[in-house]
Amino acid sequence: GDSVTQMEGPVTLSEEAFLTINCTYTATGYPSLFWYVQYPGEGLQLLLKATKADDKGSNKGFEATYRKETTSFHLEKGSVQVSDSAVYFCALKGTGGTSYGKLTFGQGTILTVHP
């Protein structure tokens, strides 16, 4: 079945540092890939997405590129802020076949940014 693996956390950075959170996936066909963010005490919010190979999703300074050859969708940000402190989830949605839009999530990565 489909699966998503994220880098182990938690990740602690100083403000303005560079962020990478690794995400790799296993899926049949051509899944869509997503990053969701969960701020403390809140629900899941879509951060960015990519629906086909080589697509780059971007939002709020975050970027991720759909790499089919390495089955990866790593999240990056050039300069993090304290307000980026949250839990980040990589997820995929399979397409076609018996998939009915189900999202498969990675285990989440806790990011803490210090001033």
Add this chain to the structure above:
Amino acid sequence: EPEVTQTPSHQVTQMGQEVILRCVPISNHLYFYWYRQILGQKVEFLVSFYNNEISEKSEIFDDQFSVERPDGSNFTLKIRSTKLEDSAMYFCASSDDINTEAFFGQGTRLTVV
């Protein structure tokens, strides 16, 4: 901006009791989902619902669980006889198409005591 609304935000129930978690999906969406997140663990798929029937469910979604769309706006998750291990954050989500992003509600934290 349209959003998915869940009520209540927090529910405490005694083991063995029935609970109903309520969701109002985004109005023009056709696909509805329930997920749960046990504290400190990953978000897990429970069930998807389309055209007034379950389209997919996970192993977690056993006979104790049921979903319903009782009217044109609400989407509910019922747990018939709660167990301690049902304690989790339950998220409702909806999407307008099977391949597009899902929008999530704020979640209902269920605590079974």
